[in-house]
Amino acid sequence: MLITVDHLSKTFDYYKKELGLKNSVKNLFYRQKLTKQAVDGISFEIDEGEMVGFLGPNGAGKTTTLKMLSGILHPTSGKASVLGFTPWERKKAFKMQFAIVMGQKNQLWWDLPANESLFLNKCIYEIDDRAYQSTLAELTELLDVKDLLNVQVRRLSLGERMKMELIAALIHKPRLIFLDEPTIGLDILSQKKFRQFFKYYNQEKKATIILTSHYMEDVEDLCRRAVIINQGHIVFDGDLSRVNDVFAQSKIIKLQLSATVTRTTLEAFGRVKEYADFTATLEVPRQDLKELSKGILDQLPVVDFNIEDIPVEEGIALLYQRKETAPPAAREATHALA
Amino acid sequence: MRWLEKYRKTFEMGFQTALEYRINFAISLISAAYPIFIQTFLWTAIYLNATGSTVYGFTYRQIIAYTFLAGLISRIVRTGFEYEIMDDVKNGRFSKFLVQPVGYFPYRLASFFGDKLPGLAMILTILVIVLVGLKAFWGVSLEPARLLIFPFTLALAMALNFVIFYCISAVAFWLVEIGYLFEGVRIVFILLSGGIFPLEVFGTRFVQIMSLLPFKYTINYPINVLNGKLPYGEIPLGLLIQCIWIGTCLLLARALWRTGSKRYIAVGG
Numbered sequence: 001m002l003i004t005v006d007h008l009s010k011t012f013d014y015y016k017k018e019l020g021l022k023n024s025v026k027n028l029f030y031r032q033k034l035t036k037q038a039v040d041g042i043s044f045e046i047d048e049g050e051m052v053g054f055l056g057p058n059g060a061g062k063t064t065t066l067k068m069l070s071g072i073l074h075p076t077s078g079k080a081s082v083l084g085f086t087p088w089e090r091k092k093a094f095k096m097q098f099a100i101v102m103g104q105k106n107q108l109w110w111d112l113p114a115n116e117s118l119f120l121n122k123c124i125y126e127i128d129d130r131a132y133q134s135t136l137a138e139l140t141e142l143l144d145v146k147d148l149l150n151v152q153v154r155r156l157s158l159g160e161r162m163k164m165e166l167i168a169a170l171i172h173k174p175r176l177i178f179l180d181e182p183t184i185g186l187d188i189l190s191q192k193k194f195r196q197f198f199k200y201y202n203q204e205k206k207a208t209i210i211l212t213s214h215y216m217e218d219v220e221d222l223c224r225r226a227v228i229i230n231q232g233h234i235v236f237d238g239d240l241s242r243v244n245d246v247f248a249q250s251k252i253i254k255l256q257l258s259a260t261v262t263r264t265t266l267e268a269f270g271r272v273k274e275y276a277d278f279t280a281t282l283e284v285p286r287q288d289l290k291e292l293s294k295g296i297l298d299q300l301p302v303v304d305f306n307i308e309d310i311p312v313e314e315g316i317a318l319l320y321q322r323k324e325t326a327p328p329a330a331r332e333a334t335h336a337l338a
Numbered sequence: 339m340r341w342l343e344k345y346r347k348t349f350e351m352g353f354q355t356a357l358e359y360r361i362n363f364a365i366s367l368i369s370a371a372y373p374i375f376i377q378t379f380l381w382t383a384i385y386l387n388a389t390g391s392t393v394y395g396f397t398y399r400q401i402i403a404y405t406f407l408a409g410l411i412s413r414i415v416r417t418g419f420e421y422e423i424m425d426d427v428k429n430g431r432f433s434k435f436l437v438q439p440v441g442y443f444p445y446r447l448a449s450f451f452g453d454k455l456p457g458l459a460m461i462l463t464i465l466v467i468v469l470v471g472l473k474a475f476w477g478v479s480l481e482p483a484r485l486l487i488f489p490f491t492l493a494l495a496m497a498l499n500f501v502i503f504y505c506i507s508a509v510a511f512w513l514v515e516i517g518y519l520f521e522g523v524r525i526v527f528i529l530l531s532g533g534i535f536p537l538e539v540f541g542t543r544f545v546q547i548m549s550l551l552p553f554k555y556t557i558n559y560p561i562n563v564l565n566g567k568l569p570y571g572e573i574p575l576g577l578l579i580q581c582i583w584i585g586t587c588l589l590l591a592r593a594l595w596r597t598g599s600k601r602y603i604a605v606g607g
Contacts, residue, residue: 125438
């Protein structure tokens with residue numbers, strides 16, 4: 001296993017401040033210290049060459065987990081082995097083999113052209129000239145930024161800068177890459193290009209990639225496996241396409257009608273998710289699917305009829321909600337199902 | 339020496355960055371000249387109303403020479419990287435140094451000296467002009483032996499000030515916003531180091547206490563080596579004390595940074 005995580009936890013101390021000036025003054029003299037359990041006893045394993053999506057709402061603990069796995073943070077408790085090392089011991093041999101890309105953080109020198117920062121990374125990672133030149137040529141070609149190497153970083157667009165960041169992170173050919181929101185703030189076209197690149201990189205270089213993203217498309221497009229984390233717990237770990245198995249009770253029926261039907265008529269068959277003059281989307285219990293389909297076809301003026309799974313995105317949103325409201329036993333059940 | 343290459347490159351990039359901001363540097367030079375002129379006027383007024391020809395053991399020419407030298411040397415030893423460190427810690431940029439095979443201390447040192455070099459060259463040139471001027475027009479005696487020892491004391495003074503501020507910047511791990519702390523500390527330090535007035539102004543007792551603390555060895559000591567106020571026999575002891583304080587601050591910095599970086603919470607992103 002390339003990564004083994006065993007009951008990893010991290011708590012942070014923080015201070016509470018109520019709204020307003022009065023409370024700001026009060027805060028000068030007394031601060032109520034609170035503790036946040038950012039990551040709460042998570043365990044999982046990742047194999048070499050895997051591409052895993054780390055999903056979760058804001059503040060779920062995704063980034064904290066990545067920071068522990070890359071050695072930036074010390075955990076409060078638990079163990080982890082990454083590339084055979086304990087990450088927070090920060091051994092040089094460990095650092096030489098991985099990279100972390102954070103969408104909002106940059107490692108490039110702002111006032112100098114990107115090629116200066118790239119060359120600095122060549123020196124930092126002790127890469128020999130020939131390997132550096134060939135990797136640089138390959139990456140700049142793939143990301144189409146060859147002509148921008150001599151431009152000051154502060155004059156580059158966000159997308160161009162992110163590409164340079166990526167080259168800087170990959171120049172030492174890491175075996176393991178942590179990508180924390182790498183496409184944040186990028187336009188749709190750039191996001192797509194980044195995805196194509198990661199896909200290629202994973203396949204060609206056999207690099208293990210762990211990705212967190214708010215954009216569902218990033219994850220759906222790139223990762224077969226998803227680890228879904230919420231409130232510091234893992235609520236799902238498995239094949240992304242199986243997220244909905246957790247919600248196997250429901251199916252979606254999409255209808256195209258030749259005449260208008262009242263909402264009440266439709267509600268007799270299932271929960272109406274969308275409704276317009278000649279189209280409707282229903283959510284129906286899986287066990288009644290056959291019977292209800294028959295009823296719909298017999299009783300409604302159906303032109304077209306489609307049965308679909310709940311979209312992955314919705315399944316994940318349901319997982320988030322479920323975790324927040326479910327008692328611990330139900331959580332375990334969800335996890336076991338996965 | 340592959341490992342050294344990364345710091346050589348960092349030095350070079352710091353140097354290039356400094357060249358990017360030439361105007362900013364020119365303005366900083368003008369701002370450095372300002373306190374020198376104010377003090378010159380102040381001392382002139384004091385000496386005009388003084389009863390004897392010396393004040394605190396300094397003749398008028400000696401005190402003006404001291405003022406000029408103190409103004410220039412305080413510029414030479416001045417740091418500035420502490421704000422970058424505070425920013426790194428506050429905004430989570432310190433993380434990149436934890437994941438890359440590069441030491442934060444040598445990286446900062448290399449980047450700082452690279453960044454400082456163009457300015458340093460300029461101030462050293464001014465210093466030489468001032469020294470030549472003092473000798474030519476005021477007949478201030480500059481002994482060759484002292485001129486030879488002075489660069490060593492100055493280099494150690496720079497190193498000492500660097501490690502002192504490196505220690506102070508570790509406070510960023512405990513207190514997030516410490517810009518004013520740096521300012522406050524700088525003002526007190528510059529006073530204690532003889533960067534505004536000669537330390538003799540504060541009395542013999544004060545000078546004795548200051549001889550044991552590191553501050554004096556960043557500005558006052560190199561000047562006194564140069565202007566002949568310090569007897570030859572006392573010069574080696576000063577060099578030794580500079581080295582001892584550099585070593586002590588390095589050990590302290592190591593301990594502070596080791597504890598501090600464990601507190602680092604890598605905020606944001």
